[in-house]
Amino acid sequence: MDSILECQSLIKHYNGFPALFNLNLSLPKGKIIGLLGPNGSGKTTFIKLAAGLLTPSSGVITIDGKLPGVETKAIVSYLPERTYFSQWMKVADLIDFFADFYSDFDRNKALEMLQRLDITTDRALKQLSKGTKEKVQLVLVMSRKAKLFLLDEPIGGVDPAARDYILDTIISNYNEYSTILISTHLIYDIEKTLDEFIFIKSGEAFMQGSVDAVREEKGKTIDQLFREVFRC
C-alpha cells in the first residue's frame, strides 16, 4: 500500500452545517504534506477525523488501511492546535506518560530536545509560558517514531524564531517511513519544508500536487498560488 491515509466521500456536519463535504484524498507515504486553506476551510475537522476525535457524518477514512481506532492511534502522532496536556503534570510526568502509552516513544530523543531548549523536566506545566508549553507538546509528539504525524497549526501562535525551531524540529525528525501532514494558513513560512500540498476550501480538497512541480511548471511558489486561488 502506497498511501498512509485515504478518505472517500468524507462528510462531516456540525449542527447541520457541512464542515467537510465529499472529501476524497490519498496521502502518500514518506512525504511532508501541507494541508493548506483559509480559516474555516475544514483543515482541523479533517485532522480530527483522522485522529479519531470526531466521527464522520458519512464516508470513510482509513489510516494504513484501518478505520480510526486503537490500532491507528498507535501509529499516529497528533499535535492539536491547542494546549492539551494536564496542567498539574510536570514535564517529567508527561515524558513518563508518553513512554507508558506509546511503544514508539523515544525518551532519550525527547530529553535531548528539551535540554536543547533549556526546558527542565521538574517544572509543572502550569508554571510554563504558553510558548514553552507548545514547545513541550511539539517535542513529545515529534519524539515518536510514528507512521503518520498530524500537526494542526504547529506554527500558528508562535514568534518567527520559534517557528524556525518548530520547522527545524519537524524536518530533523522526519524519516522516509513517516508521513507528516501539516495544516496551516501561514504558507510562506512552511513552503520550503513541504514535498506536497493540498488546497482545501469550504470542506473540499480542490488541488493536490507536488511543490516542486508547481515551481517548475507554473513558475510560482505555493504562497503565490495560494494567494491567487484564495483571493477574496
Add this chain to the structure above:
Amino acid sequence: MLKKLLKYEFKSVAKLLVPILLGIIGLALINAILLSISKHYIFSDNVAMPTIYAIIALISSFVMLISIFVLYASIFILIILILQRYYTNFFKDEGYLTFTLPVEIKDHFNAKIISGLAWMFMGGITISIAVFIVALFASAPDGYIINTHIFDYIYIYFLRPIIEGVSTTDLIIYIVEIIVAIFIVALGQLLLYYLAVTIGCIISKKHKVLASIGVYFGINTGMGILTSILLIIITTIFAISENGYDDSLYANNFLQIYMLALIIMYSIAAIVAYINCRSMLTKKLNLE
C-alpha cells in the same frame, strides 16, 4: 492499559482530594482536643472556673459548627472533583490527549469507574473515621480523655437492636446484603452521574456543564420516583401480609426486602448507564 490509566487517574485526583481528606481528619482531631479541654468547663458546677476554659468551650462549639459544615461540604466537593476529572479528561482540551491514546474506550471508562468508586469509598471511610474520633472524645465521661466503652455503646445502641432475635446465618446474610447494597448504590449513583455528564456534553455544544446538571436532575427525579414507588409497594405488601407481627422481625424483614429491591433497582440503573455511556463515547464522541 487499564493499570496505566488507573495510575494517572489516582495521581490526578489525589493531588486535590488527599489534602481535603487529611483536612477532615485534622479538623476532627482539633475538635477532639478542644472538646477534651473544654469538658472541664462544661461538666464543672464551679462557676468560678478560669475564663480560659470558657473561651476554649466557646471556640470548641464554633469549631464543631464549622466541622459539621465542612463535613457536608466535603461530601459535595468529593463528588464534584470526581465528576470534574471525568468532564475535563474526556470533554475538555485534555480529551485531545485521552482519546488519541491507543486505548479502548472501555478501558478509559472502566478506569474512571474504578477510580471514582475508590475515591467515594475513601471519602466515606475518612468521614466515618472523623465522626468516630469526635465521638470518642465527646462521649468521654468527666475526668477521662476518651470514652473507652465506645464499642460497647455502639453495640448496645446500634447493633443489638438489629441483631436481636436474628440467627447467625441471617446475620451473615444481612451483613452481606448491607455491603452489597452500599457498593451497588454507590456504583449506580456514580454511573448515573457519569451518564448525566456524558449526555450533557454530547447534546450541548456550548453549555455542557449546565446541560449535564439538567440531565442529572431529570435522572435523579426519575430515580426518586422509582424509589418512592418501590417503598410504597413494599410497605403495602407488608401491611397486607403481616398480621400480629413481631416488631423487630417486621423491621428486619422490611429492611432486608427494601435493600434487596434497592440492589435490583440500582443494578439495572448501573447496567443501563454503563451501556449508554460506553456506546455514546464510542459512537457519538465529537471533540469540536
